[in-house]
Amino acid sequence: MDNKALIESLKNIVQPYVQDAEAFEQLSEDTRFMEDLKINSANLVDIILDVEDAFDIIIPDDAMDQMLTVKAAMDIIKEKVAVQ
Amino acid sequence: MIGNDIVDLAYSRQTSNWQRPRFLDKVFTASEQAQIAAAPDPEQWVWLLWSIKESAYKLILRAAQGPFFAPKQITCEVIPPMAGNALIKSVVHYQGQVYCGESQLSASSIHSLVYARAERPTFSSARFCLAQSDYPHQGAFIREQLLRHYADTRQIDLQKLAIQKNLHGIPSITMEGVPQTTALSISHHGHFAAYAFCE
Numbered sequence: 001m002d003n004k005a006l007i008e009s010l011k012n013i014v015q016p017y018v019q020d021a022e023a024f025e026q027l028s029e030d031t032r033f034m035e036d037l038k039i040n041s042a043n044l045v046d047i048i049l050d051v052e053d054a055f056d057i058i059i060p061d062d063a064m065d066q067m068l069t070v071k072a073a074m075d076i077i078k079e080k081v082a083v084q
Numbered sequence: 085m086i087g088n089d090i091v092d093l094a095y096s097r098q099t100s101n102w103q104r105p106r107f108l109d110k111v112f113t114a115s116e117q118a119q120i121a122a123a124p125d126p127e128q129w130v131w132l133l134w135s136i137k138e139s140a141y142k143l144i145l146r147a148a149q150g151p152f153f154a155p156k157q158i159t160c161e162v163i164p165p166m167a168g169n170a171l172i173k174s175v176v177h178y179q180g181q182v183y184c185g186e187s188q189l190s191a192s193s194i195h196s197l198v199y200a201r202a203e204r205p206t207f208s209s210a211r212f213c214l215a216q217s218d219y220p221h222q223g224a225f226i227r228e229q230l231l232r233h234y235a236d237t238r239q240i241d242l243q244k245l246a247i248q249k250n251l252h253g254i255p256s257i258t259m260e261g262v263p264q265t266t267a268l269s270i271s272h273h274g275h276f277a278a279y280a281f282c283e
Contacts, residue, residue: 017099019219034151035253038219040273041138042100044153045110052106064110065154 001081006074013050017043029071047073055081086207087142088269088280089135091194093128095217095274102130111137111155119162131194132172136160136185139198140176142254142269143183151252160185175201193276197269205267208233211278222272230270230279231257237283257281 001009011027018024019038023031033039033047048059048067057080059067066072102108108117108130116133123129137158144158145151163173174185176198184204187196188211195211210233214225227247234257235242246258247270257264268281 032151040099041153042096042134045107045155046100046104048110049104049106061110061154061156065152068151068153 001078003074006077007070009054010051010070010073013054014039014047017047027070029069029074031070033068033070044068051077057081085143085146085200085267086205086269086280086282087139087144087198088209088271088278089138089142089196090211090271090273090276090278091131091135092217092274092276093131093192093194095276096131097127102127113156113159116160128189128194132162132187132189132196133160135194135196136174136176136187136198138271139185139196139269140178140183142271143198143200144178144181145252146254146267148252195276195278197280206283207280208237208283209278209280211276214275214277217275219272222277223270226270226272226277226279229277230268230281233279234266234281 014033014037017039020036023036031037033044034041048064051073052059055077059076059080063076067076112120112133120126120129137155137160140158158176158178160174160176163175172187172189174187176183176185182201183198184201185196185198187194197209199205210229212229214222231242231245231247235245240259244260247255248258249255255268255270257266257268266281268279270279271277
């Protein structure tokens with residue numbers, strides 16, 4: 001999956017939880033889920049579960065630890081999908 | 085040092101589904117899940133333990149290298165007995181450090197505070213129910229309330245005070261632009277907002 005398609009998938013996944021529309025418009029790899037998109041931390045759990053469901057992967061706790069930005073999420077997805 | 089977190093229970097019901105498959109496993113240890121299952125009101129217990137973890141995280145973040153998301157590493161245990169709506173106390177562990185939690189429950193909200201166990205700090209705290217719940221309004225409101233309270237307790241001109249956040253989202257009070265060492269914590273969720281700051 002190329003990066004552009006992956007970012008689009010992630011945008012669709014996070015969109016329901018975003019509380020800063022402007023930051024969402026400007027979403028890039030560096031965008032942070034909590035500080036920039038103002039996603040509350042309970043919904044970060046939902047994003048992780050939604051990503052697991054969408055890509056049919058399991059994200060273990062030690063990977064989840066740093067899944068705080070768009071880029072981190074992309075890296076984890078690429079790593080876990082490649083293993084299958 | 086102090087961390088606080090407030091949960092609007094009605095808002096949680098609208099925006100989260102704690103019964104979603106694997107949700108509890110991502111957030112709570114086996115022991116915590118057992119506490120939840122045994123509670124008279126499991127939903128309330130989920131958000132109680134959640135607010136204690138969040139409060140502890142805000143405190144831990146001040147000394148950490150950067151933000152992280154590891155709710156199962158911050159473990160909590162509520163101390164019995166709890167009677168009705170009285171203060172609920174808990175013990176929290178993270179990487180060998182021990183913290184104390186104090187939580188207030190109501191039908192509509194849960195407000196938790198966490199501090200390092202070594203010494204209970206002297207602190208000021210307040211919580212509010214807001215008519216408007218949009219994110220920017222909540223944030224501006226609670227910051228203003230905190231600064232007013234701070235200005236009152238220290239006899240400082242409110243106009244000289246502001247709140248800034250650092251790179252990791254940790255807030256501090258500035259006086260005439262100079263950051264103060266006062267430990268503080270701010271939380272807002274749905275229609276509720278709260279803060280705590282140390283003397």
